[in-house]
Structure formats: structure tokens, C-alpha cells
Amino acid sequence: MSHIDPARDAFDRFKDLDRDHPLEMLNLIRLRERAAYPDGREMSGLDAYKAYGAASGPVFQRVGGEIIWRGRPELTLIGPASESWHIAFIARYPSARAFLEMISDPVYAEQAVPHRQAAVEDSRLIRHAPLDGGGRFV
Numbered sequence: 001m002s003h004i005d006p007a008r009d010a011f012d013r014f015k016d017l018d019r020d021h022p023l024e025m026l027n028l029i030r031l032r033e034r035a036a037y038p039d040g041r042e043m044s045g046l047d048a049y050k051a052y053g054a055a056s057g058p059v060f061q062r063v064g065g066e067i068i069w070r071g072r073p074e075l076t077l078i079g080p081a082s083e084s085w086h087i088a089f090i091a092r093y094p095s096a097r098a099f100l101e102m103i104s105d106p107v108y109a110e111q112a113v114p115h116r117q118a119a120v121e122d123s124r125l126i127r128h129a130p131l132d133g134g135g136r137f138v
Contacts, residue, residue, distance in 0.1 A: 002121060018096065019097045021095060022093065023093050024068065025090065025091045026124070028088050031045035043118075045118075049115070055108075056102075059102050064093065067089050068092045072087065073087075
């Protein structure tokens with residue numbers, strides 16, 4: 001089963017959590033080889049995801065979002081081998097309100113989301129509360 005958009009129950013639980021403190025979202029993305037646009041336009045999944053980034057970037061920055069880490073996954077050492085990813089990154093938002101503002105923005109919804117839906121074969125989006133760590137595991 002593919003996961004591209006939030007399930008309603010997960011989104012409801014997200015909205016029930018604290019909205020006023022910073023949060024970090026771990027994004028794991030597996031791209032389609034060929035984008036799946038409803039209008040049939042031809043593009044690679046990577047190019048469609050780049051179009052998503054170009055369309056969503058200004059809204060993401062306007063709400064105070066920033067990418068604090070990104071990487072290219074190479075191997076799953078622990079976990080299902082079937083869950084391989086092309087892109088991984090952590091996006092930081094000043095608050096859940098900022099994240100909700102971004103995803104409800106008409107420009108984001110109308111101009112960015114269609115590219116993401118066409119590009120992504122599977123994904124994970126995991127909300128995290130930042131913790132002070134100073135190099136400790138726990």
C-alpha cells in the first residue's frame with residue numbers, strides 16, 4: 001500500500017496535538033520513475049518533485065519553514081528492505097500552526113500538491129517534537 005497523502009484519522013490526531021511549539025517533520029520519499037499526472041503529461045518523478053519544490057518553496061519559507069537536514073538514503077540496515085527511499089529530509093516549522101497554514105494555503109494546495117501527488121510513489125511524514133540532546137541518545 002502506498003502512502004502519499006495523510007489519512008484523515010492521522011491528520012485529526014495531528015491537529016489535536018500542541019500547535020504552538022516548534023516541530024520537525026521527517027520526510028522519506030520514494031519517487032515514481034514516471035510522474036502520474038491526471039492530464040497525462042510526461043515527466044520523471046524526480047522532475048515532478050522538483051516542480052513541487054519550486055511551487056511549495058515560497059509558501060514554506062513564508063510560514064517560517066526551513067530544511068535543517070537532507071540526505072540521499074543508500075541502504076536500510078535495520079528495517080524492511082522494501083522501504084527504500086530516494087530522498088530524506090527534516091523540515092523545521094516554528095509551530096504546527098505554521099505547518100497547517102502552509103498546507104491550507106491555496107497556492108500550495110492548487111499549484112504544489114498536484115506535482116507531489118504525481119511524483120511520489122510512497123512516503124512517510126513523521127512529526128517530531130525537538131528535544132535538547134547535546135549528543136546524548138536519550
